[in-house]
Every structure is written in structure tokens, then in C-alpha cells.
Amino acid sequence: xxxxxxxxxxxxxxxxxxxxxxxxxxxxxxxxxxxxxxxxxxxxxxxxxxxxxxxxxxxxxxxxxxxxxxxxxxxxxxxxxxxxxxxxxxxxxxxxxxxxxxxxxxxxxxxxxx
Amino acid sequence: xxxxxxxxxxxxxxxxxxxxxxxxxxxxxxxxxxxxxxxxxxxxxxxxxxxxxxxxxxxxxxxxxxxxxxxxxxxxxxxxxxxxxxxxxxxxxxxxxxxxxxxxxxxxxxxxx
Numbered sequence: 001x002x003x004x005x006x007x008x009x010x011x012x013x014x015x016x017x018x019x020x021x022x023x024x025x026x027x028x029x030x031x032x033x034x035x036x037x038x039x040x041x042x043x044x045x046x047x048x049x050x051x052x053x054x055x056x057x058x059x060x061x062x063x064x065x066x067x068x069x070x071x072x073x074x075x076x077x078x079x080x081x082x083x084x085x086x087x088x089x090x091x092x093x094x095x096x097x098x099x100x101x102x103x104x105x106x107x108x109x110x111x112x113x114x
Numbered sequence: 115x116x117x118x119x120x121x122x123x124x125x126x127x128x129x130x131x132x133x134x135x136x137x138x139x140x141x142x143x144x145x146x147x148x149x150x151x152x153x154x155x156x157x158x159x160x161x162x163x164x165x166x167x168x169x170x171x172x173x174x175x176x177x178x179x180x181x182x183x184x185x186x187x188x189x190x191x192x193x194x195x196x197x198x199x200x201x202x203x204x205x206x207x208x209x210x211x212x213x214x215x216x217x218x219x220x221x222x223x224x225x226x227x
Contacts, residue, residue: 006157033213042203042217043158056214090157094213100165103148103213105157 003027004106006091012112015081021109023074023091031055032074034066035090037108043090049074081113116141118206120218127225133191135221137204140185144206147180147187148215152201161202162189194225 005024013019023032031050035043048056049068063085065077074091091106117140127133139147145166150158164171164178164187171178175194180187191198201222205215 004157031213040220042205042220043215045214048213050212088157092213099163100146101212102160102163103215104160105150107157110155 004091004093004104006089006106006109008109009107010110010112012114013078013081014114015083017081018077018079020078021076021089021091021111023076023093023106024072025093026072027093027095028071029093029095030071031094032068033092033103034074034076035092035105037088037090039087043105047076078111081111083113086111086113116144116206116208116216118204118216118218120204120221122221123219124222125224127194127223129194129196129225129227131194133189133194133198133223133225135189135202135204135223136186137188137206137218138184138186139206139216141206141208142182142185143208143210144216145209146207147178148205148207149176149178149189150203150205152203152220154200158203191223194223196225196227199223199225 007022034046037043046060047066052068063080067075088108090108094101120137148163151161152158175192177190201220203220204218
């Protein structure tokens, strides 16, 4: 099973709101990721958590705050977002099989900032 | 850093025909090359991947080839079906920067019955 579950699937928020995106996997994957995808563009890496520690922050504005409470959960806390932050936010995790490690994505949260 | 170019940007094929998407990469240290299929409103789905110690890999109607010397890799879909219609992304990565996929711009594939 390579399932990565994201909630909610859709989110509409105002620029003064605080909201959180959630991601969950129960396969013991060692690393989890947040990617951002704008319409008709490829995904762009935001954060990497390896063994529950933040290992990569791709110069993401502080209005995005990641959190990894345990090896199965990954959150992305949102505060004071701008309309240009509207995008599909994708969580991913790494699974090792016979060939090596592979990156699997969740179905994403479609975020609209008004 | 790594730069991945993907062609064509759109591809229209007749059902039953073959589709080929090509990608080139710039960083000779890249050693892992996955392909993702993304349908509207969904996350990218890993459909096939290849590592630098292999030149070709096949999974049913899908195959990927890698030419390390020329730094290019290609996705081949045979006997296309309408459900193959989607956006396809190639990507490249080095194992020492795991998870930091560098994606191509994507190819919109449309399979017409």
C-alpha cells in the first residue's frame, strides 16, 4: 500500500484566517514532503522532513509553517496567506521497495485564498 | 542545479497508436528518473521509474529508456487508450538530495477514440 491521505480536499480561506492542512501515511515511510503546484505547472518542493526533523526548507515564506508530530503525520499551518498562494498543496512520502526508494504523492488539497 | 526539459508540451494521438515523451536533464549526478501521470483534480501518480544503472524498463504498455551519455530519457506508451489522457511529468533527482525532484514542464496527452 502506497497511500498518502490528505485532508481536506478543498479549502477556501480569507487572508486573515488560520487553517491547517493534514497528511497521513501508515507505511513507516522515513521522509515526508510538502509540494505546491500552480495550475498547469509542475509541483515545486516546499519542505522535507526526514525522520521527523525538518531537513529542507526551500525558502518558503513564514506564513507557511510545517509540523511533523510523528512519523505518520505531517501538517502545514497556514496564516495570513495571499491570493497568490492559491494552489494545489501536495503531500508526499518515500517508500522503499526492492529497487530502492520511491516518492508517492497524496491527492492534494486545493486551496483558494480570497 | 538540475534543469529538466520536456517535449512536447501537448500530444494528441489516436487510440491504439503509440505516444512518446522525451526529457533531457543537465546534472550528470542525477541517477533517478520517475514519471508521473496526473489526472485533473488528482495528485501525481508514479507510473514508472528508472535508475541510472539500467537502460530500459518496461511495465505492460509503458516503457522508459535512459541514455546517460546524452542525458535524456523517454516515456513510451503503446496501444494508447482514452484513459491514458492526462498530464505526464518527467523528473530527475540525485540520491543525495532525496525527495528534491526536479520536474519537467509536463506533457498534456489527449487520446482520441
